[in-house]
Amino acid sequence: MFTNIKSNNYQEVKDNMNNQNIYWNFVNGKIETNLTYINEDNIKYNYAYRNSSYGSNHLQKVKEFGDYDIYSSYEEDKTAQATNFLFNKNMYDFMLQHKQLPIYSCLMSLVLLVIIAIYLFWAIGYKQDEEGISLNAMDQIPYEIISMICFSFLAIALSIITNFFDMYHYVVVTLYMIAYLIGYIACALWGVTTIKRIKAKTFWKSFLSYKIIRWFYHKTKKCISEIDRKTSSSKKVFWYYWGFVVISIVLASMIGTGISLILLGVFWLWVFYRLRKYNRQQDEIKEALQKIYEGKTDIYLDNQELEGILKEMAVYINDIAGGFSNAIEESLKSERLKTELITNVSHDIKTPLTSIINYVDLLKKEEIPNEKIKEYIEILDKKSYRLKKLTEDLVEASKVSSGNVKLNIEEINLKELIHQSIGEFKDRLEEKNLKIEASMPEEEIKIKADNRYMYRVIENLFSNVTKYALDGSRVYIDMKREKGKTEISIKNISKDKLNISSDELMQRFVRGDKSRYTEGSGLGLSIAKSLTELQGGEFTIHIDGDLFKVVMKW
Amino acid sequence: MYNVLVVDDDKEIVGAIEIYLKKEGYNILKAYNGNQALKIVQENEIHLLILDIMMPEKDGIETLEEIRENKSIPVILLSAKSEDYDKIGGLNSGADDYITKPFNPLELIARVNSNLRRYVSLGSLENKNNSKIYQTGELVINDETKIATVDGKKVKLTATEFNILKFLLENKGKVYSIPEIYENVWREEGFGAENIIAVHIRHIREKIEINPKEPKYLKVIWGVGYKIENIN
Numbered sequence: 001m002f003t004n005i006k007s008n009n010y011q012e013v014k015d016n017m018n019n020q021n022i023y024w025n026f027v028n029g030k031i032e033t034n035l036t037y038i039n040e041d042n043i044k045y046n047y048a049y050r051n052s053s054y055g056s057n058h059l060q061k062v063k064e065f066g067d068y069d070i071y072s073s074y075e076e077d078k079t080a081q082a083t084n085f086l087f088n089k090n091m092y093d094f095m096l097q098h099k100q101l102p103i104y105s106c107l108m109s110l111v112l113l114v115i116i117a118i119y120l121f122w123a124i125g126y127k128q129d130e131e132g133i134s135l136n137a138m139d140q141i142p143y144e145i146i147s148m149i150c151f152s153f154l155a156i157a158l159s160i161i162t163n164f165f166d167m168y169h170y171v172v173v174t175l176y177m178i179a180y181l182i183g184y185i186a187c188a189l190w191g192v193t194t195i196k197r198i199k200a201k202t203f204w205k206s207f208l209s210y211k212i213i214r215w216f217y218h219k220t221k222k223c224i225s226e227i228d229r230k231t232s233s234s235k236k237v238f239w240y241y242w243g244f245v246v247i248s249i250v251l252a253s254m255i256g257t258g259i260s261l262i263l264l265g266v267f268w269l270w271v272f273y274r275l276r277k278y279n280r281q282q283d284e285i286k287e288a289l290q291k292i293y294e295g296k297t298d299i300y301l302d303n304q305e306l307e308g309i310l311k312e313m314a315v316y317i318n319d320i321a322g323g324f325s326n327a328i329e330e331s332l333k334s335e336r337l338k339t340e341l342i343t344n345v346s347h348d349i350k351t352p353l354t355s356i357i358n359y360v361d362l363l364k365k366e367e368i369p370n371e372k373i374k375e376y377i378e379i380l381d382k383k384s385y386r387l388k389k390l391t392e393d394l395v396e397a398s399k400v401s402s403g404n405v406k407l408n409i410e411e412i413n414l415k416e417l418i419h420q421s422i423g424e425f426k427d428r429l430e431e432k433n434l435k436i437e438a439s440m441p442e443e444e445i446k447i448k449a450d451n452r453y454m455y456r457v458i459e460n461l462f463s464n465v466t467k468y469a470l471d472g473s474r475v476y477i478d479m480k481r482e483k484g485k486t487e488i489s490i491k492n493i494s495k496d497k498l499n500i501s502s503d504e505l506m507q508r509f510v511r512g513d514k515s516r517y518t519e520g521s522g523l524g525l526s527i528a529k530s531l532t533e534l535q536g537g538e539f540t541i542h543i544d545g546d547l548f549k550v551v552m553k554w
Numbered sequence: 555m556y557n558v559l560v561v562d563d564d565k566e567i568v569g570a571i572e573i574y575l576k577k578e579g580y581n582i583l584k585a586y587n588g589n590q591a592l593k594i595v596q597e598n599e600i601h602l603l604i605l606d607i608m609m610p611e612k613d614g615i616e617t618l619e620e621i622r623e624n625k626s627i628p629v630i631l632l633s634a635k636s637e638d639y640d641k642i643g644g645l646n647s648g649a650d651d652y653i654t655k656p657f658n659p660l661e662l663i664a665r666v667n668s669n670l671r672r673y674v675s676l677g678s679l680e681n682k683n684n685s686k687i688y689q690t691g692e693l694v695i696n697d698e699t700k701i702a703t704v705d706g707k708k709v710k711l712t713a714t715e716f717n718i719l720k721f722l723l724e725n726k727g728k729v730y731s732i733p734e735i736y737e738n739v740w741r742e743e744g745f746g747a748e749n750i751i752a753v754h755i756r757h758i759r760e761k762i763e764i765n766p767k768e769p770k771y772l773k774v775i776w777g778v779g780y781k782i783e784n785i786n
Contacts, residue, residue: 354655
């Protein structure tokens with residue numbers, strides 16, 4: 001028996017207790033009480049102290065005191081005044097009734113939290129009258145450090161809250177408040193700076209580790225490129241090769257681990273890719289060189305992607321190409337200047353020439369009894385016209401050979417052109433008893449050319465024929481189309497001996513021997529060749545004895 | 555009597571032109587630079603102007619542009635500049651014709667006559683409604699009388715030439731190749747007649763054009779065909 005009543009008689013104690021104003025007993029698993037507001041359950045699940053076999057008191061639920069009877073009593077009904085108990089009891093009942101309330105408020109808070117978070121994420125970082133995200137000093141602190149500081153404060157706050165969890169003292173409560181405040185501020189600051197960094201796109205860059213890694217990366221890269229620059233390419237190949245071998249062997253020796261097999265595969269694929277890339281770049285450089293060799297100078301190699309010796313080569317090639325195209329431009333410019341000069345000089349020649357021609361013409365119309373004077377005037381007339389033709393041809397030749405003409409390339413019918421040209425020259429050909437033998441294919445022959453300049457070519461050739469072909473001979477014009485190429489040839493027998501090479505004949509001012517003293521300027525063939533080539537054709541001259549043959553190809 | 559003003563800084567050229575045009579019955583006025591020319595144009599009734607381009611002080615183009623501000627008289631530019639763009643530039647500045655130095659005196663006279671005729675008798679064309687009359691610019695042919703005229707002057711054409719010209723004039727502005735012309739004029743396919751057509755056309759050109767090498771009416775599109783220019 002355990003009791004706080006000073007008596008050793010069990011029955012005496014029991015009676016004493018049951019005579020008190022208030023009592024409640026637990027006898028043989030049943031409750032006896034005079035309290036109206038306490039039911040069995042209230043007591044059954046209450047706690048009571050029990051002297052355990054371990055020698056210390058410990059709490060146990062009343063209902064578990066199956067082997068004991070419990071008698072408790074008070075002299076007076078203190079429970080009626082125990083508003084605290086009542087209050088708690090009522091509170092407990094109320095809470096039980098409204099237990100869904102905290103769940104709802106939790107959910108609402110969560111929704112609010114999300115809305116506010118979204119708003120904050122959207123609105124944070126903007127300042128009035130300022131463009132973009134404004135970052136303050138705190139946002140400049142490396143992210144790890146600011147996170148660490150914030151979380152340290154949060155940890156302190158949390159430790160305070162958890163350690164003094166069940167103490168209700170005003171000091172402790174004040175401490176709680178401070179801890180919550182610190183925790184809240186730490187969280188808020190951390191959140192704000194995180195969002196700002198993300199929005200300003202400096203999130204990763206603000207990591208200290210990012211800066212460190214980047215610094216190391218640049219240093220290493222610089223170091224490697226320094227070594228790369230100083231090492232000759234043959235040495236590099238040596239190192240690359242042994243590097244490849246060593247890495248392969250190391251990976252192969254660990255083949256049992258499976259992962260190294262994958263690594264080896266990846267490594268070999270990578271090496272293959274690098275080799276392919278290097279090869280392609282080499283090909284590019286080769287092609288560029290070939291283009292320069294073929295005379296195309298408008299090339300530029302993008303050396304951004306190239307490395308090492310290939311990059312150097314690309315730079316040199318770009319310089320060479322630039323130099324070439326500059327030189328070509330220079331020569332074109334000087335060619336243009338020459339043309340301009342010739343054109344201007346020709347204007348100055350033409351003005352006095354106009355007077356010469358006109359007054360010679362007037363002289364011709366005068367009644368002159370002296371036959372000799374008439375003869376002289378005739379010579380003046382002829383020569384002044386030749387001078388006129390010469391100046392005109394000179395301007396044209398210089399223009400054409402410097403490529404200073406505007407071409408209007410369109411499709412033209414070569415057969416039609418030849419017929420038209422024959423029509424133009426018919427009378428002059430007949431004058432010299434020249435007979436045209438034209439053999440042209442049935443189908444239409446079309447080429448791309450400038451029709452006016454194309455006629456100039458044919459005109460010059462026909463004009464040559466009328467001037468230099470043997471009187472009464474035949475002139476052959478052959479046109480054919482083979483393998484997509486159009487070929488047209490004009491053949492005639494020269495009246496003078498052609499003791500001259502075709503190359504020389506083509507040179508400006510050079511003509512077949514004696515003909516220099518007759519008509520024409522000697523520029524006709526040169527102009528015809530230049531014009532043909534300008535229009536994308538080939539122009540060749542063949543001389544075989546007295547046979548003079550011009551072949552043009554498109 | 556028409557007044558023709560000749561402007562050139564080369565006095566000999568002005569002199570030669572004067573001789574040629576006086577023979578044709580024109581009254582000649584002379585100027586040796588742009589400013590003199592402008593003065594004469596203001597003070598006299600000028601019917602036609604022959605103007606050099608390259609002159610000191612005020613060049614031909616500037617002079618021409620000033621004259622064009624209030625006068626529509628025919629102006630023939632006369633220049634040693636013979637490039638296409640010179641001619642185009644001159645004509646675009648308001649010139650009616652362009653002759654290059656050294657010029658053929660006959661061509662100069664023909665062009666002066668042609669320009670004057672058009673200037674003086676502009677719009678006085680007869681029988682415009684007659685369906686048998688075909689015309690472009692100053693080239694007119696009458697299918698009834700089989701007469702062709704250029705600038706009012708009769709041109710002698712053979713029957714074949716007349717038929718070819720009539721066909722091209724009926725379809726002015728369109729380009730016809732030699733076979734097409736043959737088929738349309740002879741109404742049969744022509745074999746080996748290509749050169750003959752080309753020769754006929756050259757002859758027509760020589761008859762109707764002042765300068766057959768730079769035709770105004772019957773244009774040659776080399777390697778394509780021939781056409782009559784459509785001039786209103």
